[in-house]
Amino acid sequence: MKDTALTKKLISWYQVHKRDLPWRGTSDPYKIWVSEIILQQTRIEQGRDYFLRFVKFFPDVFSLANASRDEVMKQWQGLGYYSRANNMHETAKTLVKEYRGKFPENAVELIKLKGIGPYTAAAVASIAFDKPAAVVDGNVIRVLSRLFGIEKAYDRPEGKQAIHKKANKLIDQNAPGTYNQAIMDFGAMICVPKNPLCHKCPIKEDCFAFRKEKVDLLPVASKPAQKKNRYLNYLVLILKTGKDDYTFMKLRTENDIWKNLHDFPLLETKSPVSFKTLLRKGLTADILGKTSFRYIESHMPLKHQLTHRTLYASFHVVHIHQTNQYLNRHFKKVKISAIDQLALPRLIDRFVENFFSPNNS
DNA sequence: AATGCGGGGTT
DNA sequence: AACCCAGCATT
Numbered sequence: 001m002k003d004t005a006l007t008k009k010l011i012s013w014y015q016v017h018k019r020d021l022p023w024r025g026t027s028d029p030y031k032i033w034v035s036e037i038i039l040q041q042t043r044i045e046q047g048r049d050y051f052l053r054f055v056k057f058f059p060d061v062f063s064l065a066n067a068s069r070d071e072v073m074k075q076w077q078g079l080g081y082y083s084r085a086n087n088m089h090e091t092a093k094t095l096v097k098e099y100r101g102k103f104p105e106n107a108v109e110l111i112k113l114k115g116i117g118p119y120t121a122a123a124v125a126s127i128a129f130d131k132p133a134a135v136v137d138g139n140v141i142r143v144l145s146r147l148f149g150i151e152k153a154y155d156r157p158e159g160k161q162a163i164h165k166k167a168n169k170l171i172d173q174n175a176p177g178t179y180n181q182a183i184m185d186f187g188a189m190i191c192v193p194k195n196p197l198c199h200k201c202p203i204k205e206d207c208f209a210f211r212k213e214k215v216d217l218l219p220v221a222s223k224p225a226q227k228k229n230r231y232l233n234y235l236v237l238i239l240k241t242g243k244d245d246y247t248f249m250k251l252r253t254e255n256d257i258w259k260n261l262h263d264f265p266l267l268e269t270k271s272p273v274s275f276k277t278l279l280r281k282g283l284t285a286d287i288l289g290k291t292s293f294r295y296i297e298s299h300m301p302l303k304h305q306l307t308h309r310t311l312y313a314s315f316h317v318v319h320i321h322q323t324n325q326y327l328n329r330h331f332k333k334v335k336i337s338a339i340d341q342l343a344l345p346r347l348i349d350r351f352v353e354n355f356f357s358p359n360n361s
Numbered sequence: 362a363a364t365g366c367g368g369g370g371t372t
Numbered sequence: 373a374a375c376c377c378a379g380c381a382t383t
Binding site: 041042043045046078079080081082083084156157192193194195225255256257258259304305306307308309345346 | 362363364365366367368369370371372
C-alpha cells in the first residue's frame with residue numbers, strides 16, 4: 001500500500017467521523033494556539049470548557065498580553081502543568097511587542113516562542129497556515145508504531161526519529177491541517193491505547209500490528225521512572241480580628257510544583273510527621289517562634305496522586321492573635337472570605353472548600 | 362539523556 | 373493501581 005493511499009483513507013475516515021470541537025472551523029491562529037497549548041498532555045473533554053472560558057476572557061493576543069499574571073493563572077486553575085499558562089502569557093507579550101501581534105506562519109519560527117515545541121509548532125503551522133508540518137503527539141506515535149511496526153522505544157531518539165520519518169512521508173501536502181487532525185482523531189477514536197477498535201479500522205489490512213497480532217504490544221515505551229513521595233505539612237493560620245478572619249498564604253515562585261499558584265505556609269519533610277514533631281524539631285520556629293498561638297487541630301493527611309508523584313498533605317490549624325515580622329515579610333495576609341479570588345492548586349482548593357466554606361470557623 | 366511538571370478519565 | 377492524555381523546559 002502506498003503512503004498516499006493510506007493518507008487518503010485516513011482523511012476519508014475523518015471527513016465522516018470527525019468530532020465537532022470548539023476550535024474547529026476557525027483559522028484564527030490565536031484560538032488554534034490556545035487550544036493546542038491547553039491540549040498538551042490534556043484530554044479533549046478536560047480542556048474543552050477551559051478553552052471556551054479562556055478565549056471568552058482573553059479573546060485575542062492583545063487582551064492576553066495586557067492581563068495580569070494572576071488573572072491568567074486564575075483562568076488556568078485546576079488544569080495542571082501551570083508553566084503552560086505562564087509561557088503562554090509571556091509569548092502573548094512577545095507577539096505584541098516584537099511581532100505586531102501577528103503569529104509567525106511557519107514551524108521554524110513558531111518553535112522559538114516560549115511554550116511552543118515541535119508538536120505545537122507543527123499544529124499551528126499546519127492548521128492555521130496550511131504549512132506541511134507533520135504533528136507527532138501521543139496519538140500519532142500510537143498509530144504509526146502499530147501501522148508500520150516500529151518497535152524502538154518512542155521516547156528515545158531512535159524511536160522518535162523513526163516516527164517522524166513516517167509522519168513526514170504520510171502527510172498530505174495539499175491539506176496538511178486536515179491530515180494532522182485526521183490522524184489524531186483516528187488515534188483518539190479508533191486506534192486507542194487499550195482494546196483498539198480494529199474491526200472499524202479502515203487501514204487494518206495495511207497494519208503491521210493487526211496482521212502480526214501485536215496490537216497490544218505496540219507502541220513500545222522505555223521504562224518509566226519510579227514514583228516518589230512528598231510530605232507537605234501546611235500551617236493553616238487563623239487570625240481573628242474584630243470584623244474579619246484572615247489567614248496567610250504564599251505565591252509559589254520556585255521552579256517546583258504549582259509555580260505561580262498560592263498555598264499555605266509549608267513545612268516539607270522527608271517522611272510523615274505530626275504537628276508535635278514539627279514543633280519539637282523547631283520547623284515552626286520561623287513562623288510561630290515569637291508568636292503566641294493556640295493549636296486547634298490537624299486534619300487527616302490528604303493523599304494527592306499525580307503522574308510521577310504521590311503527595312501526602314496534612315493541614316494543621318493554628319489560631320494566632322497577632323501577626324509577626326516573618327509572616328508579614330514572606331506571606332500574604334488573606335481575608336478568608338476572599339481566598340477563592342486567588343489561583344490555587346487543586347489540593348489546596350479542595351481543603352479550602354471543605355474547611356472554610358460550609359458553616360465553619 | 363534524564364527529570365520535573367497536574368489533574369483526571371479509563372482499564 | 374497502572375496507564376496515558378493534541379508536550380515542553382530544564383539540567
